[in-house]
Structure formats: structure tokens, C-alpha cells
Amino acid sequence: MSKIIPVQKNDFVEVEFEDLTHEGAGVAKVDGYPLFVANALPGEKAKVKVTKVGKGFGFGRLIELYEKSPYRVEAPCAIYKECGGCQLQHLSYEGQMVAKEKQVREVLTRIGKLGNVKVHPVLGMKEPWHYRNKSQVPIGEHEGGLIGGFYQRRTHQIINMETCLIQQSKNDEVVQLVKEICGRFGIRAYNEVAHKGMLRHVMVRYGLVTGEVMVVLVTKTRELPNQEKLVAEIVKQVDGLTSLVLNVNPNKTNVIMGEETRVLWGQEVIHDYIGDIKFAISPRSFYQVNPEQTKVLYDKALEYAELSGEETVIDAYCGIGTISLFLAKQARKVYGVEIVPEAIEDARRNAKLNGIVNTEFAVGAAEKVIPDWYEAGISADVLVVDPPRKGCDQALLETILAMKPKRVVYVSCNPATLARDLRILEDGGYRTIEVQPVDMFPQTMHCEAVAKLDFIEEV
Numbered sequence: 001m002s003k004i005i006p007v008q009k010n011d012f013v014e015v016e017f018e019d020l021t022h023e024g025a026g027v028a029k030v031d032g033y034p035l036f037v038a039n040a041l042p043g044e045k046a047k048v049k050v051t052k053v054g055k056g057f058g059f060g061r062l063i064e065l066y067e068k069s070p071y072r073v074e075a076p077c078a079i080y081k082e083c084g085g086c087q088l089q090h091l092s093y094e095g096q097m098v099a100k101e102k103q104v105r106e107v108l109t110r111i112g113k114l115g116n117v118k119v120h121p122v123l124g125m126k127e128p129w130h131y132r133n134k135s136q137v138p139i140g141e142h143e144g145g146l147i148g149g150f151y152q153r154r155t156h157q158i159i160n161m162e163t164c165l166i167q168q169s170k171n172d173e174v175v176q177l178v179k180e181i182c183g184r185f186g187i188r189a190y191n192e193v194a195h196k197g198m199l200r201h202v203m204v205r206y207g208l209v210t211g212e213v214m215v216v217l218v219t220k221t222r223e224l225p226n227q228e229k230l231v232a233e234i235v236k237q238v239d240g241l242t243s244l245v246l247n248v249n250p251n252k253t254n255v256i257m258g259e260e261t262r263v264l265w266g267q268e269v270i271h272d273y274i275g276d277i278k279f280a281i282s283p284r285s286f287y288q289v290n291p292e293q294t295k296v297l298y299d300k301a302l303e304y305a306e307l308s309g310e311e312t313v314i315d316a317y318c319g320i321g322t323i324s325l326f327l328a329k330q331a332r333k334v335y336g337v338e339i340v341p342e343a344i345e346d347a348r349r350n351a352k353l354n355g356i357v358n359t360e361f362a363v364g365a366a367e368k369v370i371p372d373w374y375e376a377g378i379s380a381d382v383l384v385v386d387p388p389r390k391g392c393d394q395a396l397l398e399t400i401l402a403m404k405p406k407r408v409v410y411v412s413c414n415p416a417t418l419a420r421d422l423r424i425l426e427d428g429g430y431r432t433i434e435v436q437p438v439d440m441f442p443q444t445m446h447c448e449a450v451a452k453l454d455f456i457e458e459v
């Protein structure tokens with residue numbers, strides 16, 4: 001018998017919100033049936049109009065707030081509602097910390113069956129604004145001029161943006177300048193419907209410690225009109241510029257970067273420091289977007305690894321070798337593996353740059369390379385994983401359970417897949433000792449966490 005849905009479209013209901021969705025909407029239950037309502041916060045009571053009724057859940061619109069959350073604040077950004085890049089500006093930072101800790105606990109309990117694991121309060125920022133070191137804006141046209149900013153929530157309509165409260169101000173400034181200069185030189189924006197035009201995205205990366213600036217023009221075409229003059233003008237206008245790069249993406253796709261990258265001026269990388277380690281970063285390599293909190297995260301990973309100097313460590317999903325190099329100083333040897341070839345080139349270059357000689361890097365899927373290493377007799381005492389949102393591949397988890405490193409440090413940007421993978425490791429003989437959430441993405445629902453697991457018993 002199918003369950004009876006307790007509400008109908010256009011009903012008015014009085015509800016109390018318990019939770020937040022990943023998009024930052026409030027979740028209330030009517031006789032166990034979840035309703036998602038934008039701009040509602042946990043603890044709030046409200047009158048809601050039901051706007052859509054689905055099988056398992058529905059949507060509603062906030063009509064009247066009866067009781068406000070003590071954490072509710074006025075969102076400071078003027079384009080908050082249209083943009084969708086942030087989901088939590090209407091929740092105070094203190095409230096965000098509470099919500100993220102709860103999110104981690106909740107998935108560990110529900111998905112990981114790990115209700116008893118120690119979860120520490122979130123390590124947050126003192127100043128949770130202007131933290132992003134990378135800006136990546138889609139370019140469009142409006143009344144004959146270039147605009148750039150963001151896609152309006154749930155559309156492909158580009159809205160112009162001059163400042164973003166979570167970006168380094170330097171990035172905003174450079175994006176504005178590049179848009180203005182390209183417009184002045186008659187560069188046309190790419191039109192994704194017609195698949196015509198040139199400039200698709202402008203990407204800016206800023207080395208917070210070094211002050212070095214990289215500008216990447218992502219274009220459909222291999223050449224730009226007046227290219228030499230355009231390059232000279234950008235070089236003249238952008239303070240701190242050390243790298244100007246063209247990335248060609250001729251494809252009909254919403255993937256931002258294409259395969260071909262060409263330096264137009266300066267170096268092919270920019271540099272930055274995390275702690276006392278210097279990093280070279282290529283246009284297409286992953287680099288954490290919040291450098292201040294990255295230090296906090298890596299310090300925690302290092303602490304959880306409990307290295308004595310004798311260990312062999314494997315760093316899976318190593319990117320440009322950030323965690324590997326952080327650990328190398330306290331380990332005998334670190335092996336890093338990563339799927340993007342440019343990132344591994346960066347990782348090798350970064351080891352040299354810092355005079356670190358006890359690392360070795362390989363290009364490939366962690367779930368292929370690590371089993372090969374294991375077969376070839378390379379085993380880890382401590383294994384660090386830092387996978388993308390989808391979590392670790394099953395084959396990698398199986399190899400970990402066969403290899404049995406005495407400790408696993410799991411760095412995660414998605415608590416749900418973290419919880420899923422911890423359950424698998426627990427069932428294979430590991431115990432989750434503690435979990436530390438770190439706020440890498442203030443004002444958004446994204447939540448990073450690092451977990452420490454010890455191998456306890458054969459199963």
C-alpha cells in the first residue's frame with residue numbers, strides 16, 4: 001500500500017523546521033512527509049504554502065514566519081538570492097558552525113551507523129568573508145558590452161557581478177579589468193546556444209602569500225583578434241600579474257576548461273605558500289580555494305597521521321602534492337597518486353622547489369595505481385585519502401582493507417560519502433577515532449572534515 005501524502009498543492013500548513021538541505025533550504029515534516037522551503041532555518045516556525053507535491057517529498061513557499069531562529073541575520077550580499085553561490089548568508093556564522101557540525105553528526109549516524117564517534121566542533125574562520133583565491137566567471141553580452149558573473153539560479157542566464165563577498169577583493173578587481181579590456185578590444189562573448197563567439201570564461205587565481213596573479217582566458221577559438229595588443233594591455237593594467245594563459249575549449253559542453261593551454265605572457269604557473277611550503281600551481285590543477293583554512297586542515301591531517309619519521313605514507317588523490325609535501329618532512333617516504341597529469345607535474349616540481357627528496361608521484365586512478373603498488377610490494381603504514389565529492393572508489397577501499405595500513409586519515413569534502421566509506425572501513429577492521437570538521441567554505445553548505453581511523457582487528 002502506498003503511503004498517503006498528507007498535503008496537497010496550494011494547501012497552507014503550519015510547520016516547524018528541523019534541518020537544512022544541501023541547497024540551504026529549510027526542511028519541515030508534516031506527519032513525516034518532508035517539505036523543502038527556501039529561506040527557512042532550523043528551529044523556525046512558519047506558515048507555508050505547498051507549491052509542489054512529489055512522492056517522497058514536496059516544496060513550499062514561506063508565507064509568514066511565526067518564530068525566527070536566533071541565528072537569523074540579514075544576508076549582506078545584494079545578489080544573494082539570484083546567485084545561489086552561497087546558501088547560508090541568512091544564517092549567522094555561529095549558526096553555520098552549529099549547522100555544519102550537526103550535518104556531520106547526522107550523516108555519520110544515519111549513513112555510517114557511527115553515532116558514537118567523537119565529532120569535534122567545527123574549526124571556523126575569524127573573518128569568514130573574502131576567502132576564495134580563485135574566481136571563475138562565465139562571460140556573456142548585454143547591450144553590446146561584455147558582462148560576466150554567474151548563472152542565475154537554475155538558469156543559464158548570465159548575470160553581471162562586480163563584487164562577490166566570498167572572493168578575495170583582488171580577484172574581483174582583476175575580473176572587472178579583464179572584462180573591460182576584452183570588451184574594449186572587441187572580443188565577443190561565447191554564446192552557448194548558437195555555439196558561436198570567443199570568450200567563454202575568465203579565471204583568476206591569486207597567490208595570497210606571494211601576491212602573484214594568474215589570468216586564464218577560456219576561449220572557443222585558438223586566436224583572439226588584436227591578440228598582441230590585448231595581451232600588452234592586460235599586462236599593463238593588471239597589477240601583480242605573473243601569468244597570462246589561454247585555454248582553448250572548442251567543445252559544446254559545460255565543462256569549463258579545454259585540453260589545450262598556451263602561455264600568452266609570463267609563467268605557466270603561479271606560486272603560493274601553505275605554511276612554509278611553496279607551491280607552483282598550473283591553470284588546470286586543483287588547488288584548495290581557501291588557503292587560510294587549508295593550513296588548518298592539513299595541520300589536522302598531519303596531527304592525525306601521528307608520524308614518527310619512520311613511516312611509508314601513501315597520499316591518494318594528491319593533487320599538486322600539497323598534503324604529500326606537508327607529510328614528507330615527518331615521514332620516511334611519501335607516495336602520491338593523482339589522475340590529472342598536469343597536477344602530478346606540479347607535484348614533482350613542488351617537491352624540488354622545496355628540496356624534498358623522499359616523495360614519489362604517479363599519474364593514474366588511485367583505485368588502479370594503489371593496487372598495482374600493493375602487488376609490487378609497496379605498502380603504507382599510514383594512508384591518506386582526499387577524494388572528490390563522490391568519495392573513494394570501492395576498489396581502493398578493498399585494497400586498503402587488504403593492505404591494512406595501521407592508520408587511515410580521510411580528508412573529505414562530502415560528509416555523506418565520508419560516512420559511507422567509514423562504514424566500509426569499519427566493517428573491515430578499522431575504528432574511527434575522531435572526526436574534525438573544518439570550515440573551508442563559509443556562507444555555503446559545503447563542509448570539509450578529516451577523520452582518523454586506526455586498524456584494530458582482523459575480521
Ligand code: SAH
Binds near residue numbers: 288
Ligand atoms: N589532496 C589535494 C587534492 C584534493 S582534490 C589537495 O588537498 O589539494 C581531489 C583530487 O583528486 C583532484 O586533484 C582530482 O583531480 C583527483 N582525482 C579525482 N579522481 C581521482 C582518481 N580516481 N584517482 C586519483 N585522483 C583522482
